[in-house]
Amino acid sequence: MDEQELTDEVVARLAGTPDPRVREVMTSLVAHLHAFARDVRLTDGEWLAGLRFLTETGQTCTDTRQEFILLSDTLGLSSLVDLVNHGASDAAATEPTILGPFYVPGSPSREFGASMVEYDDGGEPAVLRGRVLTIDGAPVGGALIDTWQNAASGFYAVQQPGVQPATNLRGRFLTRADGSYEIRTVRPTPYPIPADGPVGRLLEQTGRHPWRAAHVHAIVSAAGFATVTTHIFDRASDYLDSDTVFGVKESLIRDFTPGQDGVLVCEHDIVLERAVLERAD
Numbered sequence: 001m002d003e004q005e006l007t008d009e010v011v012a013r014l015a016g017t018p019d020p021r022v023r024e025v026m027t028s029l030v031a032h033l034h035a036f037a038r039d040v041r042l043t044d045g046e047w048l049a050g051l052r053f054l055t056e057t058g059q060t061c062t063d064t065r066q067e068f069i070l071l072s073d074t075l076g077l078s079s080l081v082d083l084v085n086h087g088a089s090d091a092a093a094t095e096p097t098i099l100g101p102f103y104v105p106g107s108p109s110r111e112f113g114a115s116m117v118e119y120d121d122g123g124e125p126a127v128l129r130g131r132v133l134t135i136d137g138a139p140v141g142g143a144l145i146d147t148w149q150n151a152a153s154g155f156y157a158v159q160q161p162g163v164q165p166a167t168n169l170r171g172r173f174l175t176r177a178d179g180s181y182e183i184r185t186v187r188p189t190p191y192p193i194p195a196d197g198p199v200g201r202l203l204e205q206t207g208r209h210p211w212r213a214a215h216v217h218a219i220v221s222a223a224g225f226a227t228v229t230t231h232i233f234d235r236a237s238d239y240l241d242s243d244t245v246f247g248v249k250e251s252l253i254r255d256f257t258p259g260q261d262g263v264l265v266c267e268h269d270i271v272l273e274r275a276v277l278e279r280a281d
């Protein structure tokens with residue numbers, strides 16, 4: 001049996017997969033995996049090193065650390081899946097970007113204008129404000145902004161149990177009837193993704209840095225609209241052009257500028273698309 005015949009034989013064995021989508025995905029996966037091994041003439045040692053790497057990636061995962069998501073993110077796969085699924089969205093809608101591994105569901109509900117700073121580690125005070133709007137510019141009242149960000153130390157609360165309160169710099173905010181929202185927080189800082197595991201070693205081996213440009217995360221949802229998972233990036237941040245997880249989109253970069261009281265203000269409107277089901281009505 002030659003190389004191509006082997007690939008064909010494996011693909012043929014998948015022909016009986018009952019679920020058509022599983023059949024399609026597995027057939028393509030095998031074809032591309034075999035093509036990759038043939039293309040680089042993968043050696044025995046490299047094959048084993050790859051398996052060891054994936055094993056260690058799994059062993060590095062804990063309840064609060066998802067090394068496989070980091071791997072997907074640093075290989076650009078997470079951003080590619082995002083583009084495949086949301087790339088054709090209305091150009092006027094707020095662009096999505098990756099979720100990342102530090103989202104924790106169940107953040108506290110906070111009032112309009114409330115602070116989500118529960119622990120002071122020297123961050124620069126900042127206010128995020130803007131409106132949630134439809135594509136046509138109408139306000140979306142009652143939209144939920146589920147937001148989280150890192151502290152001045154560079155760490156998210158979930159990475160520093162016992163140092164930061166678990167709900168520090170996380171919150172769920174509702175927009176007012178005019179679509180407005182206001183969040184008191186601190187300026188986000190650039191931070192390195194966890195680089196002490198196999199993914200960090202791979203970055204080093206490939207001459208790459210582990211840094212993310214400074215950003216605030218948000219998942220924005222409202223009844224009848226498609227939920228968007230997105231970021232706001234700080235225009236003054238380093239790494240905007242080399243974010244290690246390929247998450248930066250020009251349309252999401254905003255200025256943090258001093259307001260009248262000297263506190264930094266970042267203005268950012270979020271535009272939601274109607275949910276697909278509603279559009280079909």
Ligand code: BEZ
Nearest residue numbers: 070073100101102193245
């Ligand atoms: C984040 O933005 O929280 C993140 C994204 C990808 C990898 C690590 C962190």
Ligand code: FE
Nearest residue numbers: 100102215217
């Ligand atoms: Fe982040």
